[in-house]
Amino acid sequence: MARKTWRSPPFSERSPDNFFAQRHDIRRPPCGYGKYEDAGGFAEKGVIRKRRAGRALVALVYPNTRIVGMSSLGFQTVYRLLNERDDIVCERAFIPGRPGKPAGCARTVESGTPIRNADLIAFSISFEVDFPRMAQALSDAGLPLFAKDRDESHPLVAAGGAACFLNPEPVAPFLDIAFIGEAEPMLDSFLDRLDPAGRGRAKAPLSRAALLRRIAAETPGIYIPSAYSVEYAEDGTIRRMRAEGDAPLPVVRQYLADVSAARTRTVIQARHTSFGDAWLMEVSRGCPHGCRFCGAGFVYRPPRFRSLDSLSRTLAEADAPDHVGLVGAAVSDLPCLRQLIVPEAKSRFSFSSFRADAVDAEFVDVLKRSRLKTAAVAPEAGGERLRRVINKKLTEPQILAAARRLAAGGVPNLKLYFMIGLPTETDGDAAAIAGLTEKIRAVFLEESRKIGRMGKISVSLNPFVPKAFTPFQWAAMAPADVMRRRIRQLRGRLRKLPNVEFHADDPKSAVLQALFSRGDRRAANLIVRLLENGGNWPQTLKQADPPPAFYALRERPADEILPWEIIDQGVQRGYLWKEWQRAQAAQESPDCPPDGKCRRCGRCGGSGGTDRESAASMSPAHGLQGHSPADHG
Ligand code: SF4
Missing domain, CATH: 3.40.50.280 (Cobalamin-binding domain)
Incomplete structure (x- = not known):
């Protein structure tokens, strides 16, 4: 043969086209x-x-x-x-x-x-x-x-x-x-x-x-x-x-510099997925907003948006699916969004995410055309101070205005995403989640009554898990019992509100997630033990060495070598540390500017993910021994 x-x-x-031409046995x-x-x-x-x-x-x-x-x-x-x-x-x-x-x-x-x-x-x-x-x-x-x-x-x-x-x-x-x-x-x-x-x-x-x-x-x-x-x-x-x-x-992280050259969309359409029957199309990679808890926001840098031409061609190939799901870290940031979803589009569009501050009259028009039934808004924290800590850059008036416009635009249901246990969070900060939900509900109700239709507001609360390569990689996670107490208080308060549903993830499973998100090679032994113990986590955690608290609950000092620093994501360590300091002082940092001149985090200015300068400056001063990628020709 x-x-x-x-x-x-x-x-x-x-x-x-050339794919079909070349392959005869598919x-x-x-x-x-x-x-x-x-x-x-x-x-x-x-x-x-x-x-x-x-x-x-x-x-x-x-x-x-x-x-x-x-x-x-x-x-x-x-x-x-x-x-x-x-x-x-x-x-x-x-x-x-x-x-x-x-x-x-x-x-x-x-x-x-x-x-x-x-x-x-x-x-x-x-x-x-x-x-x-x-x-x-x-x-x-x-x-x-x-x-x-x-x-x-x-x-x-x-x-x-x-x-x-x-x-x-x-x-x-x-x-x-x-x-x-x-x-x-x-x-x-x-x-x-x-x-x-x-x-x-x-x-x-x-x-x-x-x-x-x-x-x-x-x-x-x-x-x-x-x-x-x-x-x-x-x-x-x-x-x-x-x-x-x-x-x-x-090891230097690789990324696709020109996302418009690659069409990322549904290959196999399955009737049963988390997105229902939607045909999915990725519109962007990375996110310009720099929320400090978000791993994707840092490891997919720099933010890249597909061109209208590229997206239109991908859509044309799909032969007008009934329902198109647009996927990206913040779909509302896509510069060509309004041209993509034109009034004469045959498909119904939905969005994996959008920011509350993007919900203006024009955007609501886009949502109306897409016959959106549930809009998701992610304030993440209830109060202004904590939103500054996480660099969310969303004010309460912006969130309330978004809720009002969405309801007035005929979107019947609202989903609100919050996090519990964020760095520097107090009992008062947690209680502010209920306060903000009550205010959102009030404006949503007021506008919904005018058009005679009121759906429901779902509040989803996720325990915060510190992620590698974010400014919070040094942060201690809040103890599970503290998070559980705050969740109980919130549930008690929100349960009384008509049309409001409340769901919170279990802090215990968040601690397990934290073991792996900031774990080192010794965590592999924990996984082996878990299999040997028939999946019994409590028994496995008792045998863990180092104990779970070592990974989850410990704040890291500036000079500690972090297990994931075997990788260079291109974002400088010094930048992340400064962002961690700014977080603790509740200071916001600006978005990635679209002008291509920014060098703030060190990611831009290289090409195709082999930015030698940033690789060198990412390494802690000691502890890494081997060949820097800059050593190779
Ligand atoms: S260098 Fe500037 S624009 Fe580029 S990813 Fe970093 S912060 Fe964003």
């Missing part, structure tokens, strides 16, 4: 056309089926339910990118089971192949809470959990996704490879270095370990955990991180 070509066209040269087009089919009990259209025929099999695994996984545009995009290569068959798998409850080896949806028989198992991880499920999937597949215990007879195990490039350290010991950054600029350069004959062998006769080290040295953004070692001090903090050989330290 003729050997398949391993090279693929550069990302920017691909289009659905039984489903990749663009959401066609009829729904039954794929393993789920109604889907756009499923890509390719014959194996000498190609490498990648099992793309989302370690959660199929509904959650199919709601991820990132997961769908990687599925498309991998299948666009002639030398690869990519098939999906999901892990709906609970950690500690063995469920047998997961199989791919498309061909029913056990994932252990794939050449590469690639996990897509959007949320840290899915780290234990990832380990369970490896265990169920009969694979050694730790990368050091696997050899050439096993598939390579990789992971990518937002949770993974925010802080991959809690699962680093399980991984052969972690993708640090956005998939588009690095997927091909990584795959081009592997042998399609399978099992991740090198083209040249290299051992797997040697191949991985070579990839680490040659491929920006590819993190090979086995090429690094971490030394801990007696107090449990990190004393030193070392890179072996030519592996770069830190």
Whole structure:
């Protein structure tokens, strides 16, 4: 059989047209056309089926339910990118089971192949809470959990996704490879270095370990955990991180500079996702507002918006879907939004998010045209001071004006997002959430009465979890009992309000999330214990070393080496520290300006995510030993 070509066209040269022309053995087009089919009990259209025929099999695994996984545009995009290569068959798998409850080896949806028989198992991880499920999937597949215990007879195990490039350290010991950054600029350069004959062998006769080290040295953004070692001090903090050989330290996050060149949209339309039947289209990456609690706001910098031309062409390919979901950190910031949603548009539009200060008369008009039934507004905190701490840059008059305009514009329901346990929060700050909700309800009711229609207001309260690479990465998390008491008080007060629903996430599960969001490599042992203990968290936490409080409740000093600093996100450490100081003084910082001249956080001014200057200044003064990316030519 003729050997398949391993090279693929550069990302920017691909289009659905040349894709169709080149591929003769795909039984489903990749663009959401066609009829729904039954794929393993789920109604889907756009499923890509390719014959194996000498190609490498990648099992793309989302370690959660199929509904959650199919709601991820990132997961769908990687599925498309991998299948666009002639030398690869990519098939999906999901892990709906609970950690500690063995469920047998997961199989791919498309061909029913056990994932252990794939050449590469690639996990897509959007949320840290899915780290234990990832380990369970490896265990169920009969694979050694730790990368050091696997050899050439096993598939390579990789992971990518937002949770993974925010802080991959809690699962680093399980991984052969972690993708640090956005998939588009690095997927091909990584795959081009592997042998399609399978099992991740090198083209040249290299051992797997040697191949991985070579990839680490040659491929920006590819993190090979086995090429690094971490030394801990007696107090449990990190004393030193070392890179072996030519592996770069830190590993520089990659990002797609020109998002308009890539169309990120639904590939497989599934009837059952978190977004219902919506056909999703990403309109932007990153966010210019710099909310200090938000990981995505810092690791997707700089903010990038797609052009009207790019979005219009993507929409045209989709053949006028009934319902289009626009996805982005703040969709209302999209400069061409009003031109995109023209009055004559056939589709109904919905938004993953918009800011209250964008709700002017013109924007309400856009919402009306999209027949929006529920608008989500995120004040995050009840009082002005705490909103300044988190750099939300929203005033109470702006929030109330937005509620009034939305109700007057005929939006029947409102969803309000708040956080509990934010840094510097007092009992009074928490109580202010109820106060603001009462005021919002009053104006919403007043306007709704005028048009004779009043829906409901849902208040959603999420415990704050400090995230890596944000100004709050040094902050202590509020103890669970403090958050629980404040939630109880809020529930008691809001329960009495007609038309208001209240939901709060459990602070205990937020503490578990915090273990992973700021955990180090030792957290992998905790995951192994959890599986051994049948998923019993209380028992596992009792055995944890260091204890959960070490990760969750401890404020970090300025000179502590943080586990995730093995990565360079391009945002300077000094900038984040200054933002942390400003937060404690309740001082706001400005948005990213659109003029392209700003150098404030260090992210802009480089190209394509290999900004050498920022890489050097990101490293703490001590503790990192190895090759800076600036050492390489
Ligand atoms: S350098 Fe300025 S514009 Fe660029 S991401 Fe940082 S703050 Fe935003």
